[in-house]
Amino acid sequence: MKDPDIVEVARQSGVPASTLRFYEEKGLVASVGRRGLKRLFDPGIFERLALISLARASGFSLDEIRDMLAADGRPSFDRALLTAKAEELDQTIERLIAMREGLRHAAACPAPSLMECPTFRRMLRLAGAGALEQPPKQTFKAEQVIAPALPAAAPSAGSARRR
């Protein structure tokens, strides 16, 4: 099988050519030559890209991935490192679950104002105490459709106070 060129790799892997060049520059992948101007890659590139994608999805940074995927194609997966990352993910998951439950509760809470909901107020307190902050490391943000904004609820009561 002939070595695929960058166009072919991009097409088959779904990874944009610009990203492939970027990855090469970063040392995550290596091209094996040129055909005209076009880079040629070893057919193993596809597996390597899948590995990179998998590692990214697991929260590894490109730098970490480069180190794991040493020069050669075969990953030098350090089990302790994998476990540590799993642990890290676990904490992120816990945090997100708490947030998800909070949101669900808030969406369903019968209290006239969220500020009067004890559950919500408990979360607020936690947030105020910094308990919900994500430990510095990767962030898995979520984003989605923005529903039409409501006109602010009747500005009846004054600002809530506390303390």
Added chain:
Amino acid sequence: MKDPDIVEVARQSGVPASTLRFYEEKGLVASVGRRGLKRLFDPGIFERLALISLARASGFSLDEIRDMLAADGRPSFDRALLTAKAEELDQTIERLIAMREGLRHAAACPAPSLMECPTFRRMLRLAGAGALEQPPKQTFKAEQVIAPALPAAAPSAGSARRR
């Protein structure tokens, strides 16, 4: 002299003064005056900051938060929006759980090389097919909405997503 100045707010809330200024510039909080050069805030600032922190932890962007926390202190929480965000978090959680399990398995897998582990190879295939990617943030533009549509896992094939 009841209103706390920026130093006091930073101290009590743990939010750096630079962040408070940044938030004010972004319209997330408002100062109510000055004492000398120092900004003064309404005591309600603490609750507001907690609200911001909570929303951030739930995955809302500062812009979204600003819109929810309209001018006055009271959040105009749109239940549909909260539900949507919870749903979004739920998907992120699912994805992270899959990754965590994959990592744990990889760390414990008895196969001589990870590449020979069927479970690992299955994940690799998913990654190669783009099934593990972070869903792209979608704003209000409709149009290219048809894209991902990835059913559970049909290694059936074509690939050309993205862009």
Added chain:
DNA sequence: CTACGAGTTCAAGCCAACTTGAGGTCAAGA
């Protein structure tokens, strides 16, 4: 009155992971 320290403004910098733009080069088709 003067110096000082801590706040202020505005602009720029940072990080990650890419993307975009300007201008260059190459192989192949008319």
Added chain:
DNA sequence: TCTTGACCTCAAGTTGGCTTGAACTCGTAG
């Protein structure tokens, strides 16, 4: 041969959420 169009390189831009630096302005202690 010349043109075309795709890929190339290198630099700079993007996004989000802040932080940092330089230069400035106060109120207050001395």
